[in-house]
Amino acid sequence: MTDRPLLWLRHEVRPGEGRAAISPHTARVLREAGFPITVEESDQRAFSLQEYVDAGCDTAATGTWADAPEGAIVVGLKELPEGDGPLRDHIYFGHAYKHQHGAAHLLGRFVAGGGTLLDLEYLVHEDGRRVAAFGYWAGYVGAALAALEHRGHLEPDMKRRSKEDLDALLREGGAGDDGARALVVGALGRSGRGACDALEVAGITVTRWDIAETANLDKEALLDHDILVNCVMVSSPAPPFVTGEDLDAPGRRLSVISDVTCDVTSDLNLLPVYDELTSWEEPARVLRPADPDGARPQVRIVAIDNLPSLLPAEASATYAEDLLPTMLELPDGAVWDRARARFVQALDDEGVAH
Structure with a gap:
């Protein structure tokens, strides 16, 4: 059997990010398969360090992944700390393959x-x-935030919670009695x-x-909804769903946009009406003020790029289980071969010498 690489689960530096690509349950399965695992201390991860210890993992201080032994693979989710230092093998969402x-x-x-x-993203x-x-x-959290924002119930600094608690918020306030209409684009996908x-x-x-409906986009119908939730991710240029001109269209009903995809820094952005993400501290931002005569409502954007972190335990458990079969194949396997080939392609696309 091929030697199993050390997996080093790092603490997430993004404030409030409690998700993990390896859960205590999948850590136990990986340990039983022969993988050594080191888990960094974290004051925000949805799972306690003791749960990983009980699964057979070693521990390390927060942020010590740079000192991991040679041959280790550092596992995370969101961005690394800013810096210029050299990097070895990492598994995480790098957001570096679409000219960001x-x-x-x-x-x-x-x-x-x-x-x-x-x-x-490319496994x-x-x-x-x-x-x-x-x-x-x-998609679940993005649409939930849009619904709360439409009702005026979306508060700054939302804290992590369970799905049960979030659903209770969604059901409050006479659900549906305002006649709101929402459009979900990319409705057949996961999001x-x-x-x-x-x-x-x-x-x-x-x-x-x-796909069928967006191939010939009906802008009038789109703008006749109160809420738009964008769940479409594209890999090649496509006509935008909403432009600044659309927001100025007479009779626009649209008032809340939730961009689950958050491709704002990419040339492939399908919602080129904003240029900066929102945050948990300020989850919604005004794109257009309401008309003085009331002809068109105010338009707000929700564009948080780590939405599942609001439900970190549920999201992590699901994700880690789905990822487990691929993790068990490390360091080989067709999925990892494709990931390495995509990395080389990205180097060429960005003109990085290698």
Whole structure:
């Protein structure tokens, strides 16, 4: 059997990020399969350090992944701390393969360290489907926040909670009695299904669009909804769903946009009406003020790029289980071969010498 690499589960530096790609349950399975695992201390992870210890893992101080032994694979989810130092093998969402800002710099750090970015977004089956994704929970939370914002109930500094608690919030306030209509674009995908489920809990009427409907986009119909939830991720240029001109259109009903995809820094952004993400501290931002005569409502954007972190335990448990079969194949396997090839392609795309 191929030697199992050390997996080093790092603390997430993004404030409030409590998710993990390895749960205590999947850590136990990986340990039984021969993987050594070190878990960093974290004051925000949804699972306690003791749960990982009980699963047979070693522990390390917060942020010590740079000192991991040679050959270790550092496992995380969101961005690394800012820096210029060389990097070895990492598994996480690097957001560096679609010409995002800073992509060349990040990829260059991997080249300098002789490492590879094994991007979670590009761990895919032969047919291109992701082996694991947070999409369902991203869609669920994104639509839930849109519903709360539409009702004026979305508060700053929302804290992590259980799905049961979030659903209770969605059901409050005479659910659905305001006649709100929501449009979910990409409704047949993971994120879209989650978005539709949340809106149904909130009692809001849902229109479902997918590839067939977006191929010939009906802008008038789109703008005749109160809420738009974008769950579409594209890999090649496509006409935008909403433009600044659309927001100025006479008779627009649309007042809340939730961009689950959050491709704002990419050339492939389908919602080029904003240029900065929102945050848990300020989850919604005004894009257009209301007309003085009341002809068109105010438009607000919700664009948080770690939506599932609101439900970290549920989201992590689901994701880690889906990822487990692929993790068990490390360091080999077709999925990892494709991930390494995609990394090399990204280097070429960004003009990074290697």
